[in-house]
Amino acid sequence: MTTEHSNGVAPHADADADTNDRLKLFAAGLNAHDQLDSSNDGRDVRAFTSIIIPDGGQASEGVRDVLFAGWSTTVLISRTGKLRSLGHQTVGDSEKQRLDSHSRPVSAFGDHNGLLGFLDLDGGLACCGTTEAAAEGGAAAFTTLTTEASPSLSHIALAGNERITVTFKQAPNGRLCHVVAFSDIDGFMAWYSDHSAKGNYPERHHMLPGRPKQLLANAATFLLLLEGGEVYSWGDPRHQSLGRTTHGGDATPAEEPGVVEALGGLRISKIASGGWMSAALSEDGALYLWGGSPPGAEKFLSRLREAGAGEVTLVELPGDGNEPPDVIDVAVGDAHVVAVTADHRLFVVGDNKNGQLGLDSAQAFFEDWTEVEALQDVQRVVCGPKASFAFVGAGHGNSAPNPNRPAT
Structure with a gap:
């Protein structure tokens, strides 16, 4: 099975539901499977456009959060607590997919076909099962696999390898x-169904001091943020994707979780990852990037190209004064980055072949950070591999409506 990275797209556990219900969701980027806009006939969405949840051809529900954003499918949580999807995979068009307070997703994973499963607030696992309805083009059902004997999990991440x-x-x-790793999903599922069987033991088991806050994966690496602000990375070290050295002295091997030492002394509040690149946001509003471009890419951010092994790059966004603005949120795609400043402006950089920067431009790559002036009052952002999502204050999205879309 070919997979894509799961770049941490999951509901913000600390996001206030009432606040989210007052926000509008906008998106731009790859739309080959109508995963952003079903009225655009598979054409990429190159300017940020409001996202709606279709129901019988009409826009009937607002969006509370983005659960999963992939190559072919976008899975959303509606304001009424249901799973809804756009694109290749159909999920949640029945009342059974309503999410109560205990089944609220906190960590999701999927591949190029769509959402494969998620962990809920109580540590249980729900996975997508094949149903007769799904086989006939209906909705795929998510089944809770948790029993009294199941391990209670807090985070899950699936890498592109x-x-x-x-x-x-x-x-x-x-x-x-406690961090446990498996070579593939089948190994994980065998362990989850019977974790005491000798043949089902995880490939690796690591123990780190602290409490996990975020666990992410990109093309071939993993990134873990602890509540104390420490960041660990491990996996494939190519393209400087670990943000740390793996050879010489006391360096931690690539396959084991090692501290991103360049972030030492900083209290990191959020991490983001996609492709071969990662980002970290500190509590005082500083943004750091490391990694490289996907294999075969012709261009990438000049500052990242200049960084050496074990180095991270401090990002300075354009500001109105002498000091660069503080950053309050960040998301990373395969080769693009989006960031929100403290004054709620949206800045983007990187790959734009599919319009994922939302600038309504045919330019394929933006080397410098550029403001998306069409959106105001941006609160937070999410990225898929080749798409960007922005939650904005109600009434502050200025992008022109799609003339082919049904009226709301």
Whole structure:
């Protein structure tokens, strides 16, 4: 099975639901499977356009969050707590897919075909199952696989090379993070169904001091943020994707979680990852990037090209004064980055072949950070591999409506 990275697209666990219900979702980028806009006949969406959840051909529900954004499918959580999808995969067009407070997703994973599953707030696992309805083009059902004997998990991440990693839920006073890794989904599922069987043991088991806050994967690496602000990386070290050295001295080998030492002394509040690139956002509003372009890419950010192994790049966005603005959110695609400043402006950089920067431009690559002036009051952002999503204050999205879209 060919997979894509799961770049941390999952509901913001600390996001206020009432606040989210007042926001509007806009998106731009790859739309070959109508995963952004079903009225655009598979054409890429090159300017940020409002996203709606279709129901019988009409726009009937607002969007609370983006659960999963992939190559072919976008899965959303509606304001009424249902799973809805756009694109190749159809999920959640029945009342059974309504999410109560206990089944609320906190960590999702998927591949090029769509969403494969998610962990809920209580540490349970729900996976997509094949149903007669799905086989006939209907909705795929998500089934809870958790039993009393199942391990309780807090985070899950699937990399583009099919490797999968999970962390365990901890007691309120727990201070040891258990990380277990598998070579593929089949190995993980065998372990989850019977974790005591000798043949089902995880390929690797790591123990780190702290409590997990985020676990992400990109093309071939994993990134873990602990509540104390420490960032660990491991996996394939090519393209400087680990943000740290892996040879010489006391360096941690690539296949083991090692601290991104260049971020030492900083209290990181959020991480983002996609392709071969990662980002970290500090509590004081500083943004850091590391990694490289996907194999075969002709261009990439000049500052990242200049960075050496074990180095991260401090990003300075254009500002109105002498000081660059603070950053409050960031998301990373395969080869593009989007960031939100403290004054709620949206800046983008990188690959734009599919219009994923939302600038309504045919230019294929933007080397410098550029403001998306068509959107105002941006609150937070999400990226798919070749798409960008922005939540904005109601009434502040200025992009022109699609003339082919049904009236809301």
